[in-house]
Amino acid sequence: MPYSIAMVSDFFFPQPGGVESHIYQLSSKLVDRGHKVVIITHAYGGRNGIRYLTNGLKVYHVPFYVVYRETTFPTVFSFFPIFRNIIIREQIDIVHGHGSLSNLCHEAILHARTMGLRTVFTDHSLFGFADAASILTNKLLKFTLSDVDHVICVSHTCKENTVLRAALDPLMVSVIPNAIQAENFRPLNYDHRVKKASNEFQINSIPRRVGQDDIITIVVVSRLFYNKGTDLLIAVIPPILASDPNVRFVIAGSGPMAIDLEQMLERRVLQDRVELLGPVRHEEVRDVMVRGHIYLHPSLTEAFGTVIVEAASCGLYVVCTQVGGIPEVLPSEMTQFAKPEEDDLVAATLRAISALRNGKVHPQRFHDQVKAMYSWTDVARRTERVYHGITGAISEQEFYGFADEYDGEWSATRSRAGIQNFALIDRLKRYYGCGIWAGKLFCLCVVVDFLLFVFLEFWFPRAGIDIAKNWPKKDPTEKKSTHSNKQHGRLKTRRHRSRVESDDNSHG
Incomplete structure (x- = not known):
């Protein structure tokens, strides 16, 4: 089943780095596997608007202000209108964010859940627990991951770190390492x-x-x-x-x-x-x-x-x-x-x-x-399995490794690690548990985000947004038929030549 996926991060080419390379290589392999992928990042120098890369990979460079180490200034809500426009234009099913320090990633996951989309987050970094910067980053991560369908980490150490920082159920975190070409x-x-x-x-x-x-x-x-x-x-x-x-x-x-x-x-x-x-x-x-x-x-x-x-x-x-x-x-x-x-x-x-x-x-x-x-094809296949799991294409037993004979033992865990509900009241319950004061602030952000979504749906209806055309792809069956036609043409040419030669010999 092909998906329409939006990869969102502040970190992408032309800036070099591991996260940037990961997003590009994973997106290219997912496109090769038949999925549609668009990348949403901020403008880099003169790179604004839409750029096309190899394999029909489309990149949206959003013109947002960069404050530190290529991360955009956090605004929480101002990204929503343009993000909604891109999601509707490209008919996105899954939003996949990358990077704990990426502001666009955190905002995109919040807005995607408000729009009723499945979300995945990939963590590429390790953070501490004691200094002020780590405390603020961890609280922001807790806010984002309280309402995400699944989390991917690039190593087992990274998984342990992310589970502790965001107080996650380990079952909803998968380990898929990086790779190289x-x-x-x-x-x-x-x-x-x-x-x-x-x-x-x-x-x-x-x-x-x-x-x-x-x-x-x-x-x-x-x-x-x-x-x-x-x-x-x-x-x-x-x-x-x-x-x-x-x-x-x-x-x-x-x-x-x-x-x-x-x-x-x-x-x-x-x-x-x-x-x-x-x-x-x-x-x-x-x-x-x-x-x-x-x-x-x-x-x-x-x-x-x-x-x-x-x-x-x-x-x-x-x-x-x-x-x-x-x-x-x-x-x-x-x-x-x-x-x-x-x-x-x-x-x-x-x-x-x-x-x-x-x-x-x-x-x-x-x-x-x-x-x-290490193979990016293997990374794409394992990431695709995560998409199958959060969309219900495979059962929870298969995705999370539950065994039928342990149905009663796993019932509590299954309710925690299962696919997240989109209902606003359920989302507020998940955010409310993030802290005495932070939980109330997070709930307020979600309510405002929901009201903004209702406003955008009313004043800028979906019917007024043009649907983008997909990058044309060659049908593999058409390729096979073309190859067979060429072979048939060569065979006819050989038969014609042999017939002409035989006629020449008879005349001689």
């Missing part, structure tokens, strides 16, 4: 020209040998923010370079802490051994990574870490901090783990250098393993 992240000497006896080409990877005196290049591709471990990176570069004269760094990325990194290099006079590339586009990441032997990831918090998978796919040995969901991403033979501390990260990097020089690891073989582990 492995074909776009091949090692430098990945050879396609090796032929098997059966005349089929096979992929072959030739491992690079690193001698004791060869230069080893350590690559870092990251946004230069505090949570990405830029402070830790600045601290570990000098001791790593001092311990081995044949080590070089290549660092790609930008951010507010780039100036701190540059000042350290000038103070230590390390400009000849550390190359700063600045911001790079996502399609250029592979070209940066294949220049190195080791990928260093000093992040302080990470729900998944897609860039780690990309590095391993490019044939790099990964050194990373053991935080968040990172230990779930790659097997131990591909990584050297370290605590998020200066001394331990330096020691782990030196161990990785020693392992490469002594031939104990062969990172060029990682690509085939990563390709087998």
